[in-house]
Amino acid sequence: MHKPRKEMIAETRAKLIAAARHAFGTIGYAEASMDDFTASAGLTRGALYHHFGDKKGLLQAVIAEIDGEMAARVNEVAARAPTRWQHFVDECTTYIEMALEPEIQRIMFRDGPAVLGDPAQWPNANACIASMAGHLTTLQEEGVVVSGLDPETASRLINGASSQAAQRIANSNDPEATSKKVVTAFKQLLEGLLKRPGPQPN
Amino acid sequence: MHKPRKEMIAETRAKLIAAARHAFGTIGYAEASMDDFTASAGLTRGALYHHFGDKKGLLQAVIAEIDGEMAARVNEVAARAPTRWQHFVDECTTYIEMALEPEIQRIMFRDGPAVLGDPAQWPNANACIASMAGHLTTLQEEGVVVSGLDPETASRLINGASSQAAQRIANSNDPEATSKKVVTAFKQLLEGLLKRPGPQPN
DNA sequence: ACAATTACATACGGAGCGTATGATTGTTAA
DNA sequence: TTAACAATCATACGCTCCGTATGTAATTGT
Structure with missing residues (x-):
C-alpha cells in the first residue's frame, strides 16, 4: 500500500x-x-x-479546467475598482488580456468551438460570462447602463468582440501599437451601453 | 474534341x-x-x-467563393439607405443574417478559423470587412462617428460580435424572441461609435 | 480470503491521408 | 501531320491515427 x-x-x-x-x-x-x-x-x-x-471528452475536461482558472483571474481583478462601470470595463479588458495567451486562444476560442460547438452550450465553461452578465445586471439596476437589453446576450457579444480584439493583437507584428488601437475601439463600443444623458464616469 | x-x-x-x-x-x-x-x-x-x-487548399477555395458571395450580398443591400449611418447598421445586420445560415456559420466562423487560423490573415476572404471599414472611414470624415479609432479594427470587433449574435440566434429554441434581444443589444453596442453631443440620425 | 470490480495496457481492424506512379487526353512545334 | 510534350486525373501503396475488444494486475467488499 x-x-x-x-x-x-x-x-x-x-x-x-x-x-x-x-x-x-x-x-x-x-x-x-x-x-x-x-x-x-x-x-x-x-x-x-x-x-x-474519447478525445472530445478529454478536451471538455481541459476546457473546464481553463475556464475555472479564467474565472478565478477575473474575480481576482474584480476585487477593487473605483466605480462599478470601471470595474466592468476592467473585467472586459482582463478578458482580452487572457485571450492573448496562445494556449487560451487556441483551446478556448478556436479548437474548442470547432470541436464542441457553440461555447454557450458548454456544460462547465461559462463562469466568466456569468460574472459579466451579473455585473451588467446590477449596472442596469443602478441606471448606469441602458435598460431593456439582456445581460447575458450583451456579455456574449462583448465576448465575441474581445476574442477578435485578442486575435488582432496577437497576430500583429507591432503588438504594442495595435493593442492601443484595439483597446480604444473596444472601449468605444462598450460606451454604447452607457445611458446617454448621464455623466460619464471618469 | x-x-x-x-x-x-x-x-x-x-x-x-x-x-x-x-x-x-x-x-x-x-x-x-x-x-x-x-x-x-x-x-x-x-x-x-x-x-x-491538399484538403486545406480546397477549404481555402471554398472560403474564397463564399466570401465573394457574402460581399456581393452586402453590397447589394448597401445600394440605397436613408442615411449613411443607417446604411452601416444595415450592413452589420445583413452580416448577422448571413451568419445565420448553417453553411456560412460552420465554414466561415467555425471550421475555417480552426483550420486556417485568424480570418484576418486569409488571402482572399476579407471583402466584407473592407467594405465595412470603408464606410466607417467616410462616417468618421462626416463627423457622425467618433474620430481616433481605426476603421478596420472596429470592423473586426463588430464582426466578432456579429458572429456571436448569429450563433446565439441559431442555437436558440425560440429564434424569434432571441433575435429581437440580440439585435437590440447589438445596435446598442454600435451606438457607442456615434459622436455623443450630435443629434442621432432617425 | 475470495469473488467482483476497477484501472489501465495491449492487440486488432478499419478508415483516412499523402505520395508516387501510371494512363489518357489535349496541345504544340517541326 | 505527327511526334514529343505537358497537363489532367485515377490508381496503388504505406503510413498514421482512431475506436473497440480483450487481457491483466491491483483493490475493494464481505
Whole structure:
C-alpha cells in the first residue's frame, strides 16, 4: 500500500489533462496524437478512454479546467475598482488580456468551438460570462447602463468582440501599437451601453 | 474534341468546390472524407490534390467563393439607405443574417478559423470587412462617428460580435424572441461609435 | 480470503491521408 | 501531320491515427 487509490486516479487524470492541454495549446487539437501525448504522460490511450471516453471528452475536461482558472483571474481583478462601470470595463479588458495567451486562444476560442460547438452550450465553461452578465445586471439596476437589453446576450457579444480584439493583437507584428488601437475601439463600443444623458464616469 | 480543355478543368474545379462546400457545410471539415465527397462529384482524390494541393487548399477555395458571395450580398443591400449611418447598421445586420445560415456559420466562423487560423490573415476572404471599414472611414470624415479609432479594427470587433449574435440566434429554441434581444443589444453596442453631443440620425 | 470490480495496457481492424506512379487526353512545334 | 510534350486525373501503396475488444494486475467488499 504505497498510495491511496483515489490519489493515484486523480493523479493520472491530472497528468492526462496536463499533457493534453499542452498538446492542444501548442500543435492544436487536430494535430495532437493521442498516442503521443498520453505517452508523454507515461500512459497509453487505454487510460484516456477509461477516464474521458474519447478525445472530445478529454478536451471538455481541459476546457473546464481553463475556464475555472479564467474565472478565478477575473474575480481576482474584480476585487477593487473605483466605480462599478470601471470595474466592468476592467473585467472586459482582463478578458482580452487572457485571450492573448496562445494556449487560451487556441483551446478556448478556436479548437474548442470547432470541436464542441457553440461555447454557450458548454456544460462547465461559462463562469466568466456569468460574472459579466451579473455585473451588467446590477449596472442596469443602478441606471448606469441602458435598460431593456439582456445581460447575458450583451456579455456574449462583448465576448465575441474581445476574442477578435485578442486575435488582432496577437497576430500583429507591432503588438504594442495595435493593442492601443484595439483597446480604444473596444472601449468605444462598450460606451454604447452607457445611458446617454448621464455623466460619464471618469 | 468534345469540349475545350479549359472548360473541362474549370468544371472539375467547380464540381470539387461544390462537393466540398456541401460536405464542409453539413458534416463539417474534420468529418468530411475526401474519398467520399470527391466520389460524390464523380472524381477521386487525385483531382483534388492536383488542383488544390491538399484538403486545406480546397477549404481555402471554398472560403474564397463564399466570401465573394457574402460581399456581393452586402453590397447589394448597401445600394440605397436613408442615411449613411443607417446604411452601416444595415450592413452589420445583413452580416448577422448571413451568419445565420448553417453553411456560412460552420465554414466561415467555425471550421475555417480552426483550420486556417485568424480570418484576418486569409488571402482572399476579407471583402466584407473592407467594405465595412470603408464606410466607417467616410462616417468618421462626416463627423457622425467618433474620430481616433481605426476603421478596420472596429470592423473586426463588430464582426466578432456579429458572429456571436448569429450563433446565439441559431442555437436558440425560440429564434424569434432571441433575435429581437440580440439585435437590440447589438445596435446598442454600435451606438457607442456615434459622436455623443450630435443629434442621432432617425 | 475470495469473488467482483476497477484501472489501465495491449492487440486488432478499419478508415483516412499523402505520395508516387501510371494512363489518357489535349496541345504544340517541326 | 505527327511526334514529343505537358497537363489532367485515377490508381496503388504505406503510413498514421482512431475506436473497440480483450487481457491483466491491483483493490475493494464481505
